[in-house]
Amino acid sequence: MNKTIGIILFVSIFAFSGQAYTEETAETIDHSGHNMDHDDHSGHNMDHDDHSGHNMDHSDHSGHDHSDHDDDHKLDEPMDHSMHHSEDDHSMHHHGDHHHHDDSHIMDHEGGMIMGQNFDELPSSCDSISEEIEITVHAGREYANKFPGTVFAFDQQEWRVKPCSKITWHFVNDDEVRHQFMMHGLPRYLYGNGMFHLESTGPRTISGTMIVPASDETYLVHCDIAQHMEKGMKGQLVVGDGGEDLTSIPGLTPYAFPDTYVAEDLPQVSVNDDEDTISEQVTEFLNDNSPITLLMFIGIILGLIIMPVISRITLLRKKEPEEST
Amino acid sequence: MPIRYFIAILAFCSLSSAAIAQTSLKLPETVKVSPEALNTEPVCDPKIAASWREEQVIDGVKIQASNRCSPDNPYLIAAAVKGTNNISMGTLMETHLSADTIIKTDDIDGDGDPDRIIIKLEVMELNGPSPDFEGLIPTFDIAPGIQPGAWVFAPKTRGMSTENFESVRANALLRLPSPVIRVEQGDIVQLVLENTHYLPHTIHLHGVDHPYAHADGHVAGGDGVPQTSEMFLMPGEKRIYEFQARQTGTMLYHCHVQTHTHLAMGLVGMIIVEENRPNNWVQTLNVGAGQVRHPSVAIQEEFDQEYDLHYHAMDKEMTEIIQKYNDPRLIARDMNRLYDITDATEDYYMLNGLSFPFTLRESIVTVEPDQKIKLRVANTASETLAMHTHGHKATITHYDGIEQNPIAQIQRDVYALAAAQRLDLTLDTTNDGLNSYGEGLWLFHDHREKGITNNGMNPGGNVSVIAYKNYLNELGLPIGQGADISKYFSEEFHARTLPIWQDLDEVGTLGAAAGQSGLDPAASTDLYNLLAGLLLGIFIYLAIVKRQMITQVASQATSKLKGSKGSTNNE
Numbered sequence: 001m002n003k004t005i006g007i008i009l010f011v012s013i014f015a016f017s018g019q020a021y022t023e024e025t026a027e028t029i030d031h032s033g034h035n036m037d038h039d040d041h042s043g044h045n046m047d048h049d050d051h052s053g054h055n056m057d058h059s060d061h062s063g064h065d066h067s068d069h070d071d072d073h074k075l076d077e078p079m080d081h082s083m084h085h086s087e088d089d090h091s092m093h094h095h096g097d098h099h100h101h102d103d104s105h106i107m108d109h110e111g112g113m114i115m116g117q118n119f120d121e122l123p124s125s126c127d128s129i130s131e132e133i134e135i136t137v138h139a140g141r142e143y144a145n146k147f148p149g150t151v152f153a154f155d156q157q158e159w160r161v162k163p164c165s166k167i168t169w170h171f172v173n174d175d176e177v178r179h180q181f182m183m184h185g186l187p188r189y190l191y192g193n194g195m196f197h198l199e200s201t202g203p204r205t206i207s208g209t210m211i212v213p214a215s216d217e218t219y220l221v222h223c224d225i226a227q228h229m230e231k232g233m234k235g236q237l238v239v240g241d242g243g244e245d246l247t248s249i250p251g252l253t254p255y256a257f258p259d260t261y262v263a264e265d266l267p268q269v270s271v272n273d274d275e276d277t278i279s280e281q282v283t284e285f286l287n288d289n290s291p292i293t294l295l296m297f298i299g300i301i302l303g304l305i306i307m308p309v310i311s312r313i314t315l316l317r318k319k320e321p322e323e324s325t
Numbered sequence: 326m327p328i329r330y331f332i333a334i335l336a337f338c339s340l341s342s343a344a345i346a347q348t349s350l351k352l353p354e355t356v357k358v359s360p361e362a363l364n365t366e367p368v369c370d371p372k373i374a375a376s377w378r379e380e381q382v383i384d385g386v387k388i389q390a391s392n393r394c395s396p397d398n399p400y401l402i403a404a405a406v407k408g409t410n411n412i413s414m415g416t417l418m419e420t421h422l423s424a425d426t427i428i429k430t431d432d433i434d435g436d437g438d439p440d441r442i443i444i445k446l447e448v449m450e451l452n453g454p455s456p457d458f459e460g461l462i463p464t465f466d467i468a469p470g471i472q473p474g475a476w477v478f479a480p481k482t483r484g485m486s487t488e489n490f491e492s493v494r495a496n497a498l499l500r501l502p503s504p505v506i507r508v509e510q511g512d513i514v515q516l517v518l519e520n521t522h523y524l525p526h527t528i529h530l531h532g533v534d535h536p537y538a539h540a541d542g543h544v545a546g547g548d549g550v551p552q553t554s555e556m557f558l559m560p561g562e563k564r565i566y567e568f569q570a571r572q573t574g575t576m577l578y579h580c581h582v583q584t585h586t587h588l589a590m591g592l593v594g595m596i597i598v599e600e601n602r603p604n605n606w607v608q609t610l611n612v613g614a615g616q617v618r619h620p621s622v623a624i625q626e627e628f629d630q631e632y633d634l635h636y637h638a639m640d641k642e643m644t645e646i647i648q649k650y651n652d653p654r655l656i657a658r659d660m661n662r663l664y665d666i667t668d669a670t671e672d673y674y675m676l677n678g679l680s681f682p683f684t685l686r687e688s689i690v691t692v693e694p695d696q697k698i699k700l701r702v703a704n705t706a707s708e709t710l711a712m713h714t715h716g717h718k719a720t721i722t723h724y725d726g727i728e729q730n731p732i733a734q735i736q737r738d739v740y741a742l743a744a745a746q747r748l749d750l751t752l753d754t755t756n757d758g759l760n761s762y763g764e765g766l767w768l769f770h771d772h773r774e775k776g777i778t779n780n781g782m783n784p785g786g787n788v789s790v791i792a793y794k795n796y797l798n799e800l801g802l803p804i805g806q807g808a809d810i811s812k813y814f815s816e817e818f819h820a821r822t823l824p825i826w827q828d829l830d831e832v833g834t835l836g837a838a839a840g841q842s843g844l845d846p847a848a849s850t851d852l853y854n855l856l857a858g859l860l861l862g863i864f865i866y867l868a869i870v871k872r873q874m875i876t877q878v879a880s881q882a883t884s885k886l887k888g889s890k891g892s893t894n895n896e
Binding site for chain 2: 230
């Protein structure tokens with residue numbers, strides 16, 4: 001009996017120390033919670049749309065007849081009010097008023113772009129719009145923090161919508177460089193090259209509306225700036241039950257061509273004595289003083305399990321002849 | 326019966342040994358590679374519109390003719406001269422520029438040109454890896470099929486990184502070298518670096534008059550050194566480098582983070598400060614370097630043409646690091662800690678971002694007799710360049726942007742440029758036996774012989790041509806009297822699988838030899854030994870099997886001998 005109690009103690013110590021370790025690492029990964037906060041602010045992001053009124057904000061007009069959108073939704077002169085610049089943007093001395101449009105292609109003088117926008121043309125597979133929704137997508141370096149080995153990311157990696165949904169995307173670029181929200185594989189008769197595309201230099205929001213077809217399909221969403229998708233800025237739009245998952249979406253699907261990792265022998269800080277927990281002290285003591293290695297420990301346990309079984313069997317064998325006689 | 330077999334075996338052996346001897350006499354045939362088996366691209370890229378070569382005016386910007394295969398996009402030049410804020414949307418749409426890439430405003434000195442210039446640069450990776458497929462993206466070939474991983478400063482782009490959604494080739498703005506920047510003396514320039522790359526970078530203004538720091542600290546000065554003047558500019562961040570250059574000259578800008586690799590990877594370009602003149606709208610960007618199709622007022626006064634010649638070199642092993650991994654931590658590990666530049670050798674030698682034969686498409690210096698041409702030359706390789714001009718002796722007028730005392734200026738046909746050094750040369754095409762030996766197709770290249778190779782194979786490297794107009798066809802291609810150059814445009818040549826000397830004569834005297842058709846000497850010796858062994862084995866077998874017969878025969882013979890002896894004795 002004493003033996004088993006000893007083992008239980010031993011195991012529990014190991015479990016404790018393991019837990020302590022995971023807690024430590026969890027602290028560094030814990031930004032994920034912080035990132036999630038942004039979702040909470042999505043309502044706040046929507047606020048922008050209220051005072052923009054004239055530009056990329058289509059949510060206000062969602063109840064309107066969309067036949068006259070071509071005139072309403074150009075990125076025109078009053079653009080500056082709609083952008084959400086950081087205060088320290090000293091490089092903007094210009095007063096250009098570029099805008100370009102051929103219905104679905106809109107571009108402004110600060111490099112913002114909306115391509116493949118579609119307010120009212122139904123995909124042939126849809127009889128009507130199933131629902132009108134708005135989705136806010138954040139893009140930036142901070143969203144990559146929760147995925148080691150990436151540098152850029154969207155705040156979410158997957159969006160699920162009903163077939164025939166009309167979606168207004170609010171693309172919030174939180175970085176000070178260009179990012180894109182580029183979707184591929186849409187029907188070409190509605191979307192040029194099958195693409196829906198939002199692009200802007202942050203910090204800034206840009207919005208666009210599109211309608212998805214009826215079929216269950218999974219669409220690639222990515223940033224096409226060199227190496228942004230490869231280094232994490234990739235997601236998928238799942239319509240209905242979706243199609244096949246895409247590869248290499250951070251935290252969601254495995255990499256098709258993963259790297260090979262070999263741990264390096266890096267210098268490590270010795271454990272600080274003052275803040276040692278009892279379990280750490282015990283494990284440290286055991287690590288330092290006990291000649292028992294992990295494998296030896298496993299061996300001991302194995303031995304302890306097997307021995308009784310063997311003795312049991314031998315006992316049974318002994319008994320059997322006794323009984324038989 | 327056994328004797329019949331025995332004779333048959335003997336005959337077989339003698340015949341086969343004769344055959345072996347015969348085949349080893351003959352050497353293998355010459356094999357010729359058929360042109361149909363090659364992946365050859367057209368010498369001249371057919372996608373480029375012929376109208377791009379013409380002299381023209383776009384949005385009021387005069388653009389010189391460019392008689393070469395791949396001239397610069399004239400719309401891009403118009404945008405670079407006027408600024409993306411002052412051109413028509415139609416012109417902007419002909420480029421991949423973002424609408425805010427070049428902003429020109431405020432004629433502060435009232436001389437008819439803008440003096441506040443904003444230039445936005447991004448950091449782009451060429452020939453990078455993908456975790457989704459085995460190839461590279463976006464691709465940029467420095468020569469057919471040669472795709473070293475590279476980083477460049479690129480003008481701020483819009484839309485896709487590739488040509489279109491079906492292509493993996495980089496769009497025209499994403500290329501080596503980093504673009505040449507031109508500003509006017511006294512301009513208030515804001516160089517805005519938007520770090521779109523996954524590693525930290527900065528800009529160091531090498532040789533350009535810039536403050537170490539601005540008093541109010543609202544922008545950076547431009548020294549770009551993370552250990553002294555500023556922090557690393559991390560991915561997703563932006564920094565404004567502001568300067569007002571008081572001195573003119575040919576200078577450099579480059580990344581100063583881990584300079585030993587970041588500069589070599591391609592984060593280095595030429596920056597030129599032009600003299601302040603009235604109505605002087607300079608061509609702010611010369612993408613891909615080469616001919617300046619809208620030279621500044623001062624240059625136009627003195628010269629017929631102007632060229633930016635940017636020499637660079639890369640180590641193959643270094644460029645492969647970013648293609649080996651997708652994880653930036655592994656790339657940083659290899660780049661920063663495992664790569665040892667002191668053990669490295671350069672393998673790719675480039676002029677304006679390309680190696681021969683692609684240099685023929687866009688880096689030709691096209692001239693006419695009795696012209697004066699300004700050549701601005703920069704060497705950003707890690708070793709000294711020995712640039713050599715065939716048929717011409719040019720005058721060195723400036724070192725590192727500073728004019729050499731005119732009476733001390735020298736004429737040379739080999740020009741030494743230390744690492745990061747710039748020379749301004751005046752090429753005079755007057756046929757006097759000194760400045761020029763007359764019309765022709767005259768090579769100019771690095772005279773360190775490795776410089777004229779691609780990874781050690783010639784022809785390649787930074788070879789280009791000073792081509793007189795009469796020696797160019799309507800596509801701007803040299804009308805050579807030498808060998809056909811089209812085979813250099815095949816991937817196979819650069820993959821070392823095309824024996825180019827196969828076509829020197831009809832029979833292909835110096836073509837590739839086929840493999841051994843018969844037996845090589847060692848194998849035939851082995852075969853002889855085998856045959857001999859076989860025979861011996863048969864003998865031994867027969868000897869054992871027929872031992873009775875042999876002993877009989879032997880005893881008979883001995884008895885005969887004895888008998889005859891005995892009989893003689895007896896008789």
